[in-house]
Amino acid sequence: MVVVAAGRHRRPAPLAWQAAAVVVCWLAVLAVSSYRRPAGAVHDAALLLHLASVVIGFGAVLMVDWFGLLWLAGRRGFADVLRTAHGAHVPTWLGFAGLLASGVFLGLPAGPKSLAVLVVGVNGVYAGALLRELSRHAVPPAPLLIRCAVATLISQGAWWTAVVLGHLTSRGG
Numbered sequence: 001m002v003v004v005a006a007g008r009h010r011r012p013a014p015l016a017w018q019a020a021a022v023v024v025c026w027l028a029v030l031a032v033s034s035y036r037r038p039a040g041a042v043h044d045a046a047l048l049l050h051l052a053s054v055v056i057g058f059g060a061v062l063m064v065d066w067f068g069l070l071w072l073a074g075r076r077g078f079a080d081v082l083r084t085a086h087g088a089h090v091p092t093w094l095g096f097a098g099l100l101a102s103g104v105f106l107g108l109p110a111g112p113k114s115l116a117v118l119v120v121g122v123n124g125v126y127a128g129a130l131l132r133e134l135s136r137h138a139v140p141p142a143p144l145l146i147r148c149a150v151a152t153l154i155s156q157g158a159w160w161t162a163v164v165l166g167h168l169t170s171r172g173g
């Protein structure tokens with residue numbers, strides 16, 4: 001049964017293509033990022049856009065995960081979680097795109113941070129597929145919920161890793 005049909009939906013590209021698009025964008029950004037950290041107005045504007053993108057992208061993700069917790073605590077319906085997740089799709093990817101675009105003007109991040117960024121993107125594609133699967137159930141089956149929980153933990157771990165390592169880079173001067 002389809003539980004939530006929020007808005008109009010085009011048929012999404014196959015999962016492998018979506019993941020490949022993320023990997024290609026990630027590689028392209030790393031390839032064109034400078035080894036040296038630039039300074040001046042361009043750097044400052046890029047850092048502001050970077051931080052705004054964290055707020056938009058990670059903020060949207062946190063909202064969805066918070067609604068998931070409220071559902072687990074019995075304080076929200078399952079349809080509320082799905083509706084929030086569908087609504088968060090655009091800001092999440094806008095934020096991620098903003099992070100990649102602004103990152104180009106900030107310089108090459110440390111290896112572990114680059115990896116965390118890739119995990120955020122690829123896991124985000126997988127989470128989108130899980131959401132489409134969840135939307136087909138009135139009561140989600142346990143194995144699907146376990147996959148969602150794992151994807152959520154990976155997402156939180158990767159976002160926080162990127163945020164903390166980014167901040168450490170900033171403080172390192």
Ligand code: HEM
Pocket residue numbers: 029030033037047050051054099100102103104106107108109116117120159162163164165166167168169170171
């Ligand atoms: C999920 C993706 C990302 C997240 C969550 C993230 C988060 C952050 C945060 C929170 C900061 C610290 C800002 C501050 O403390 O003022 C930062 C700084 C930084 N980020 Fe990212 N970032 C991401 C992707 C990228 C990418 C793709 C690049 C480069 C290609 C990059 C390069 C940098 C650099 C070089 C800094 C240090 C900037 C400076 O102070 O000069 N980040 N990032």
